[in-house]
């Protein structure tokens with residue numbers, strides 16, 4: 001088999017066999033197939049697409065390109081959750097202890113943020129002392145004893161995806177449905193969960209700009225995971241404005257703690273209940289989504305989810321008093337309001353622009369491996385549907401780098417669209433795709 005022939009076949013829009021796909025992925029992972037041939041192939045996939053069968057074969061080939069984690073030493077049905085990336089998306093910080101408190105084991109491998117979207121590991125590391133590099137035996141022991149552990153995904157998991165994603169990022173081939181689906185699902189399958197719940201974001205801050213595309217991606221990922229013999233469900237959720245109000249690592253941890261205390265922002269609470277219900281059903285802890293929701297509301301109300309969060313933080317070396325005293329989280333030396341340049345009702349908040357502003361303030365990375373400032377970020381004061389007067393704050397910026405304030409402030413102000421007539425907030429949960 002020659003790489004050239006596989007590229008040509010895809011460029012002509014023909015369906016590749018499993019052997020051709022595996023040959024291409026394995027050759028690329030080993031370094032036998034050079035970047036320029038893989039880049040040409042990705043562009044051919046971008047324009048010609050892939051069938052569901054091809055996408056499944058690509059996923060399996062990438063999942064098997066490195067370590068496949070064996071979680072069989074952990075008791076119970078392990079349910080993972082994956083978000084396709086959003087701004088202010090701290091759902092994992094709430095969901096992991098909430099679902100664990102309901103008796104579903106959470107054995108999670110998470111990633112770091114890049115660009116305008118944040119990563120769970122960076123958020124957790126803003127808690128003083130918190131460690132995400134647990135050895136495998138401690139990871140397993142923690143899940144078996146307290147029901148929860150979150151660690152960094154190692155470089156040995158799905159190395160084909162790591163290499164391919166870096167190439168896609170510089171060849172304008174990230175936003176291809178089969179390439180996104182296979183990238184996400186290969187990592188999740190290699191991390192060993194029995195069931196996966198996907199949160200597919202749609203809107204200005206997401207890869208998927210239309211609801212139709214987001215729904216197609218959600219369906220495709222559920223189909224791939226089910227085809228690989230695991231269970232799956234998905235939610236398509238709105239990302240036309242930041243989720244909740246906080247954007248930035250410690251600020252998001254603080255908002256997640258408020259939510260675990262039962263006083264979180266309504267959109268964040270709703271998304272956590274929707275995703276958490278699916279996790280409980282797939283994990284066998286509730287017969288249906290309605291009963292699962294009741295259970296989760298009860299756990300939030302009783303303080304059980306917050307107590308589980310404190311246990312989780314302590315088990316990973318962090319200062320568990322953060323659950324009662326979020327003020328111990330790092331604080332920025334400078335805060336600044338972003339005054340509204342006009343008056344009216346908020347009709348849109350460009351989430352990507354808000355995410356970029358948080359990155360400029362120090363909360364995110366422009367390039368891989370750059371350190372992040374745990375205290376940096378922003379808190380939005382106005383969301384879609386809110387009324388705003390001239391000069392009233394749209395958001396408050398937090399930074400240790402005062403030189404970044406002007407640029408971030410301009411970006412946040414221009415992220416807002418105001419109109420003279422009120423518009424209602426977008427529907428948060430667009431679709432739920434269940435496997436029952």
Ligand code: URA
Pocket residue numbers: 084085165174179180181183184207
């Ligand atoms: N997230 C991923 O892990 N991969 C993609 O291709 C896009 C989003």
